[in-house]
Amino acid sequence: MNLDHTHDPAAQSWVESANAADADFPLQNLPYGLFRRAGHNESLRAGVAIGEFILDLKLAAAAGRWDTPVRVQLQALANGDMNGFMAAPPATRRAVRHALFDALAAGSSQQAALQACLVAQSVVEMAVPCRIGDYTDFYTGIHHATTVGKLFRPDNPLLPNYKWVPIGYHGRSSSIGVDGMDVRRPWGQLKPPQAEVPALAPSQRLDYELELGVFVASGNPLGEPIPMARADEHLFGVCLLNDWSARDVQAWEYQPLGPFLAKNFATTISPWIVTMEALEPFRCAFAHPAEDPAPLPYLDSEKNRAEGGYAIELEVWLQTATMRAAGEPAVRLMRSNFGSSAYWTLAQMLTHHASNGCNLQPGDLLGTGTQSGAAAEESGSLLELSDGGKRPLTLPNAEARTFLQDGDTVTLKAFAQRGDARRIGFGACSGTILAARQA
Amino acid sequence: MNLDHTHDPAAQSWVESANAADADFPLQNLPYGLFRRAGHNESLRAGVAIGEFILDLKLAAAAGRWDTPVRVQLQALANGDMNGFMAAPPATRRAVRHALFDALAAGSSQQAALQACLVAQSVVEMAVPCRIGDYTDFYTGIHHATTVGKLFRPDNPLLPNYKWVPIGYHGRSSSIGVDGMDVRRPWGQLKPPQAEVPALAPSQRLDYELELGVFVASGNPLGEPIPMARADEHLFGVCLLNDWSARDVQAWEYQPLGPFLAKNFATTISPWIVTMEALEPFRCAFAHPAEDPAPLPYLDSEKNRAEGGYAIELEVWLQTATMRAAGEPAVRLMRSNFGSSAYWTLAQMLTHHASNGCNLQPGDLLGTGTQSGAAAEESGSLLELSDGGKRPLTLPNAEARTFLQDGDTVTLKAFAQRGDARRIGFGACSGTILAARQA
Numbered sequence: 001m002n003l004d005h006t007h008d009p010a011a012q013s014w015v016e017s018a019n020a021a022d023a024d025f026p027l028q029n030l031p032y033g034l035f036r037r038a039g040h041n042e043s044l045r046a047g048v049a050i051g052e053f054i055l056d057l058k059l060a061a062a063a064g065r066w067d068t069p070v071r072v073q074l075q076a077l078a079n080g081d082m083n084g085f086m087a088a089p090p091a092t093r094r095a096v097r098h099a100l101f102d103a104l105a106a107g108s109s110q111q112a113a114l115q116a117c118l119v120a121q122s123v124v125e126m127a128v129p130c131r132i133g134d135y136t137d138f139y140t141g142i143h144h145a146t147t148v149g150k151l152f153r154p155d156n157p158l159l160p161n162y163k164w165v166p167i168g169y170h171g172r173s174s175s176i177g178v179d180g181m182d183v184r185r186p187w188g189q190l191k192p193p194q195a196e197v198p199a200l201a202p203s204q205r206l207d208y209e210l211e212l213g214v215f216v217a218s219g220n221p222l223g224e225p226i227p228m229a230r231a232d233e234h235l236f237g238v239c240l241l242n243d244w245s246a247r248d249v250q251a252w253e254y255q256p257l258g259p260f261l262a263k264n265f266a267t268t269i270s271p272w273i274v275t276m277e278a279l280e281p282f283r284c285a286f287a288h289p290a291e292d293p294a295p296l297p298y299l300d301s302e303k304n305r306a307e308g309g310y311a312i313e314l315e316v317w318l319q320t321a322t323m324r325a326a327g328e329p330a331v332r333l334m335r336s337n338f339g340s341s342a343y344w345t346l347a348q349m350l351t352h353h354a355s356n357g358c359n360l361q362p363g364d365l366l367g368t369g370t371q372s373g374a375a376a377e378e379s380g381s382l383l384e385l386s387d388g389g390k391r392p393l394t395l396p397n398a399e400a401r402t403f404l405q406d407g408d409t410v411t412l413k414a415f416a417q418r419g420d421a422r423r424i425g426f427g428a429c430s431g432t433i434l435a436a437r438q439a
Numbered sequence: 440m441n442l443d444h445t446h447d448p449a450a451q452s453w454v455e456s457a458n459a460a461d462a463d464f465p466l467q468n469l470p471y472g473l474f475r476r477a478g479h480n481e482s483l484r485a486g487v488a489i490g491e492f493i494l495d496l497k498l499a500a501a502a503g504r505w506d507t508p509v510r511v512q513l514q515a516l517a518n519g520d521m522n523g524f525m526a527a528p529p530a531t532r533r534a535v536r537h538a539l540f541d542a543l544a545a546g547s548s549q550q551a552a553l554q555a556c557l558v559a560q561s562v563v564e565m566a567v568p569c570r571i572g573d574y575t576d577f578y579t580g581i582h583h584a585t586t587v588g589k590l591f592r593p594d595n596p597l598l599p600n601y602k603w604v605p606i607g608y609h610g611r612s613s614s615i616g617v618d619g620m621d622v623r624r625p626w627g628q629l630k631p632p633q634a635e636v637p638a639l640a641p642s643q644r645l646d647y648e649l650e651l652g653v654f655v656a657s658g659n660p661l662g663e664p665i666p667m668a669r670a671d672e673h674l675f676g677v678c679l680l681n682d683w684s685a686r687d688v689q690a691w692e693y694q695p696l697g698p699f700l701a702k703n704f705a706t707t708i709s710p711w712i713v714t715m716e717a718l719e720p721f722r723c724a725f726a727h728p729a730e731d732p733a734p735l736p737y738l739d740s741e742k743n744r745a746e747g748g749y750a751i752e753l754e755v756w757l758q759t760a761t762m763r764a765a766g767e768p769a770v771r772l773m774r775s776n777f778g779s780s781a782y783w784t785l786a787q788m789l790t791h792h793a794s795n796g797c798n799l800q801p802g803d804l805l806g807t808g809t810q811s812g813a814a815a816e817e818s819g820s821l822l823e824l825s826d827g828g829k830r831p832l833t834l835p836n837a838e839a840r841t842f843l844q845d846g847d848t849v850t851l852k853a854f855a856q857r858g859d860a861r862r863i864g865f866g867a868c869s870g871t872i873l874a875a876r877q878a
Contacts, residue, residue, distance in 0.1 A: 049703070089657070133612060133613055134611055134612050134613050136699075139696060147697070151696075152695070159694050159695060161628075161630075161637075161691055161692060161694065163639075164628060164630075164637050165628055165691070165692050167692070167695075167696055167699075168696065168699050169608070169609070169696040169697050169699055170609035170610055170611055170699070170703070171609055172573055172609055172797060173572060173612075174572055174573050174661075174797070174798050174799070174803070175661055175797055176796055184661075184662040184796055186795035186796055187664070187794060187795055187796075188794070188795050189600075189603060189604055189735065191600075191603075192549050197603070197732065198600075198603050198604075198735070199735070200735055200736075200737050200794070222613075222614055222616075222623075222704075222705070223623040223704075223873075224876070225626070225874065225876070242686050246795070248864050249795070252600055252604070253600060253604050253606070254697075255587070255598050255600065255697070256592075256598060256606075256693070256697070257578060257606055257607065257608040257697040257698065258592070258608050258693075258695070258696040258697025258698075259696065259697075260575075260606075260607050260608055260609070261791075261794065261795040261797065262794075264609065264795070264797045265661075265662075265795045265796050265797050266661070293636065296637070296638070296639055297639075298639050352700075353698065353700075355626060355627070355639070356625035356626055356685070356688070356700040356703070356704045357615055357623055357625050357626075357704050357705075357876070358611060358613070358700065358703045358704050359614055361613050362612070364613070386542050395769075415479065434662075437662065437663070437664070437796070
């Protein structure tokens with residue numbers, strides 16, 4: 001691990017709300033996002049979340065005192081060029097983190113100048129935080145893969161390639177949105193097993209999937225792989241990702257080329273990118289099960305084994321329309337931990353992706369796949385929690401759910417927590433199901 | 440069909456080379472592309488191919504006389520903004536075609552002014568013609584799907600969904616390049632049937648796939664489908680597409696989520712976009728086989744049945760390193776016709792893609808999948824031509840091929856031809872295999 005004073009758990013900010021014990025965005029976090037003031041017709045600008053505020057980097061670039069290399073980066077960010085910043089060398093990204101940390105730390109001489117650069121998170125609209133050229137979704141959750149595999153292929157749940165290949169596929173970039181988005185129930189070809197022919201109808205088995213996403217920092221030229229030894233420097237940061245899925249569409253369409261319309265109608269991410277620097281204290285051992293085949297050499301490294309994992313707690317919350325109308329809060333459906341649910345690390349995902357020379361670019365997004373724990377109640381999708389729709393969940397208000405109903409709001413949450421480190425959060429990743437479009 | 444004077448087969452250009460009987464780019468074609476002068480460090484600009492030249496739209500926007508709506512479009516194109524032009528309404532796109540046609544027609548009063556705006560194609564570098572936000576590849580070639588299905592799944596060649604669902608999957612945008620690109624042989628996990636465990640090695644079963652690609656014109660908002668009745672107006676134009684494929688990687692990785700590293704190391708397209716307006720005379724009936732289930736209503740329309748097809752001849756040519764060294768020209772490996780090889784039309788691909796509300800955007804690229812004819816010798820890939828690698832092809836110089844060797848140059852060609860219409864070509868789509876990267 002590469003810890004420094006920005007990871008000091010005792011460090012406090014002059015932004016008071018950042019010091020609350022349950023704050024997602026304490027001084028040690030400093031995630032990046034793109035925002036505009038709600039209702040203002042202004043272009044997107046970059047900011048850093050601190051407590052309940054955002055440090056507006058357009059204002060801060062001008063108002064603060066910054067060393068030249070940091071000022072250059074802040075000025076690019078001020079114009080909303082997140083991708084340019086993502087492409088910067090790791091040392092530059094680290095220098096910007098250090099400068100922002102020092103400027104926002106309690107006692108900083110920059111407090112007076114930067115106070116005026118704070119915007120309350122409650123008055124902004126967040127946007128997809130960068131230009132996502134390509135979005136790839138992996139399938140690293142081995143408990144999810146096994147459980148879902150049983151539903152789709154009872155005889156053959158975990159395919160023979162699973163423990164060798166970090167399975168992934170290309171997803172849809174255009175339909176990625178952020179926390180707070182509405183998701184219209186999609187129509188699709190449905191063919192229940194007993195039906196003779198398919199019919200176009202609104203999906204009846206609409207589901208969420210609890211995932212993390214990792215953004216690519218600098219890329220690689222076409223034809224040149226990224227070895228494990230250099231994978232970490234090509235990772236920029238992590239967000240929550242909900243891979244909304246229409247299970248009935250998926251079951252009928254997915255062979256032989258994989259999911260398509262079952263998943264590309266919407267993907268929701270949390271708008272704040274928690275940087276790899278902020279996640280450094282949460283690295284953990286990534287023990288490949290001793291009884292399984294060792295990863296092929298191109299996917300193996302001592303560092304990956306020692307600290308390729310990240311201890312990130314994951315949660316799914318649900319608030320139905322009925323609950324909302326009654327003023328009842330959301331209920332938590334499950335918890336799991338990325339450190340123990342993923343069979344492959346973020347570094348292995350990236351290195352595998354580039355192993356054939358495929359060129360990754362700054363801002364590309366790699367999803368981890370659904371992160372379910374080993375126990376049934378730790379499942380990251382309703383498909384698993386309801387055993388393929390056969391066992392409805394009963395909610396505290398006595399409503400039942402197999403799959404999502406119109407008006408349901410699904411919220412993903414995550415926080416990194418380990419040892420003495422200051423706990424950091426990811427903010428929310430929520431979406432609400434709208435009724436299907438009229439025929 | 441919507442024919443006008445720009446489809447007059449007798450029309451001639453004052454650019455002499457456009458009038459040759461075998462010209463790919465006669466006056467009736469006028470495809471768009473992005474280029475820069477080779478070796479010049481200039482930004483990309485849009486051009487229109489005419490004979491052996493390009494009308495440089497940056498120069499032509501300034502030098503020619505144009506009605507205001509046309510000039511507005513040409514000025515955007517002059518700055519390389521192809522996507523903006525793609526988003527323009529069909530009537531605007533048609534107006535620009537008419538203006539360029541009239542200006543380049545023999546006897547035009549603009550000849551003197553525009554003569555200086557011509558650049559020889561021999562001195563330019565072409566680029567990917569627009570920003571491709573998302574690239575989707577379909578699987579409409581039913582003969583290909585059947586033959587390949589037999590190789591991967593002998594008991595179950597054509598899956599039950601094939602005649603209902605226009606099967607497609609998301610591809611990789613970042614690795615799309617144009618005619619003339621080098622393709623480095625990828626490494627990948629290979630596990631021959633007799634091997635106990637996989638190993639990372641250069642692909643030994645490297646293949647091409649003969650496809651067309653169609654670019655999206657204006658898009659649709661997230662959540663709003665595009666009905667068949669409006670599909671045509673959302674199509675901009677067509678190019679050739681080579682979906683390079685590593686068959687050995689594909690066989691091991693593709694279940695359950697589809698092809699990934701087997702295909703995302705490179706895709707090559709022809710740099711000129713032949714517009715839907717230019718293809719209008721080549722529309723043909725698209726008879727769904729009477730013995731097959733009728734398309735579901737959302738994929739059916741009278742217009743689609745009457746003229747949803749396009750009569751486009753397709754060819755694959757191969758020149759090996761040995762042939763090149765001996766000064767021998769490329770040999771043609773096959774011919775097929777898009778009008779009879781595709782089970783789904785371009786309009787059906789687009790409408791199906793948006794049927795769940797997935798938002799398409801200007802410049803998105805939809806591949807058709809491999810277009811093989813019914814006969815074995817009309818196959819659009821080596822996998823099919825060599826019967827899964829079991830029957831090597833013998834080339835005229837006595838070389839044998841099952842799959843591609845280092846130094847092989849594969850060139851796709853296409854031309855639209857029907858009735859009395861002036862034949863138009865697509866230009867070349869070639870790529871050369873480089874040896875795998877050293878370990």
